[in-house]
Amino acid sequence: MPLGVDAAVLDASVHGDHTGVDVYCTDCHRGRERYQYPHQPNPADTLAAFAADVSQNCRQCHPSLESHNPGHLGAEPGTPVPTCADCHGGHDVVPAGETYADPIGFCLSCHQDFEHPQVDRAHAELVQNMGAGQDCLMCHNGEPVYPADAQCRTCHTLLTGDRELPSGETISLHVDLQELNDSVHGVYQTEAHDYNPLLCTDCHADVQRYGFPHPELTAEDMRGLRMEMDDICQSCHEEIFQKQLDGVHGRAQAEGIDVAATCVDCHGNHNIQVPDEPRERVSQTCAQCHSTINAQYEQSVHGAALLGEHNPDVPVCTDCHGVHDIENPTTAEFRVNSPTLCAGCHADEEMMSKYGISTDVFDTYVADFHGTTVELFEKQSPDHETNKAVCYDCHGVHNILPATDENSQVIRENLLTTCRQCHPDADANFPDAWTSHFKPSLEHNPIVFLVDWFYRLLIPAVLGGFALFIGTDVYRTARTRRSKKENDHGHS
């Protein structure tokens, strides 16, 4: 410790003469015993301790410390926190603005290396990515670092790097705030109520997992990571979550098929949008995993209308398959229930009239052998297989075309081929055994129409005749009995 004081330095400092403020040596080096001459032995063991001791006196003139980092001020005595002189200097004390001219550099002058490797890594990247107006105080503002939405956002918007998982896949640490704010969980107004945007910690609520510094990722790969986070949505969307567990995806997950969709696979994570706005979003969502089926759907009468003209009536995937509790469509039950599903729209007079489609399709199906049987199965034994055709056996499933399309399975030219799927021995006349969804009339299926009318007339005619004989016979019997009784009375 040099004993000499460079008067020029002192003079040039902010406490120097030129500032017009009279600061004397003893303003800082207070304590008569200590500083009287001859000086007492220095009680400090180290230079730092000496500086700390002298720094106690700064508050005599600088009582307001509001602008100082509270972490520094609140430090317990004995901890290696900086004293005033550590940052501002001693005799060479400089104006505060100058000290803090490079705020990041100012902090870095002490905070270079962090013991925790993740903290170290994150800070290195953050410092690199901080732009104008951004500094360490964005996070280190006196509040505990966790849990605090702002800190998460600050950090993860600045971070641009990746973390590599054991599988070699990488996960980006960057969160697009714009995307988050535009999502349903962001700044979002519903008709029902003003919605408070979610905080990061509403979803990432597990302190063990999301506290800072974050524990190292344990997932082997991206899929595993996603699965670890699968139950996050449950805390707010419990009912839907439970439904989902009962659906095909949930069941497949339970069976260990981990590609089966979880919440975020369909909905996204930070970028969640209203899932059916526009309705096209639904089929595009499913197409992420079911691309070949979607390709068929896009060519179908339903898919083409959806994509081509934004038709609001045609079914999207979820209209037939359901949403969260998606039923397994390969079961006997789904098959047997399917005509009712189709009838949901195709027997809807109002909807079908828009497109000039007959609503007789369901009734005529049920009136026929196939439909009669299937409807009985639906009511009585929906879990039993039946070989009787349902709508999609003839019309197709995802590739369903208008009955007038030349490639339709049910256009007249293709009908025999379609019938032969189940009736391999059928010949050319056989398709006409099906009434083609027409109610019998003189125009369509006239023989059936006439046979129906024949019995509609014959039955009442025959029964009327019987009634005539029976009625008059009853009348006669009653009359005979009465007259016999009268006769008996007369004789007696």
Next chain:
Amino acid sequence: MATANAAGREMSNQQVALTERPRGYWRFSRAERIEHFVLIVSFTVLSLTGIPQKWPDSWWGDLMIRGMGGIEMTRLIHHTAAVVLIVASGYHFIVVGYKVFVKRTPLTMLPSFQDAKDAIQTLAYNIGRAVSPAKMGRYTFGEKVEYWAVIWGTVIMILTGFVLWNPILVTRFLPGEFVPAAKAAHGGEALLAVLSIITWHVYNVHVKHFNRSMFTGYLDPHVMEEEHGLELAGEGVMTPPDPEKVRRRTVIFAPFAAVFAIAILIGVYFFLTYEETAITTVPRQEIEVYVPAEPTETP
């Protein structure tokens, strides 16, 4: 030959029918009564399994089909009863042939102009416009209506039933529309038959008189007098045929009857087994469900 014996007994029975015996007038042989019983059973089963199929979406149709073990079981029972009825019909055809060609029994079941007159007189008498009821022979006009309705109905039901059972075979020769038409006719005729039995048959032989002759063989004397006055007076009763002639005609008839019987049995077998209308299990389409799309930007 049980058939010939039964028919032979029936013939001699007809002779004694006119003699009033303690239990009444002898009217139906045991073979005839058994035949009628088979008809009761098959008709009832066919009706109970068939009518709910005509109204499957009614609550009672649903309940009946459910009670019978589902639609497939209901159809199986229906088909079984149909086979019984077909065989019984074939049997009846042979018996009638025997009576007509061998025994030369009077054709008392044939409708005649007199039946129309009897019907009119019955109506007139019922409403008090005729002094006396119609006097009728062995079969009244009402019984003839019923007999021929059964014959006609059974023919219709067997033919249309065949179409429904073998639509692929039928449409090889006939227009496809015949299949739904056959279904319409099968249902219409069935309804007519069931309603006729419930009204005409039940009233005439159970309500008007409780006619036990189909169960005991004997008809109450007062019913005999009221309904078959002419028969009682001796009309249509034949003298016993020469046994030697009967024997000779039997020898000629027997091969025809045998061929016919075999044809019926083969026909039924054919009916049952010729066509496999549809495959029993709709093949499953194998499609790859999980085919991730190339990552594209979501809208």
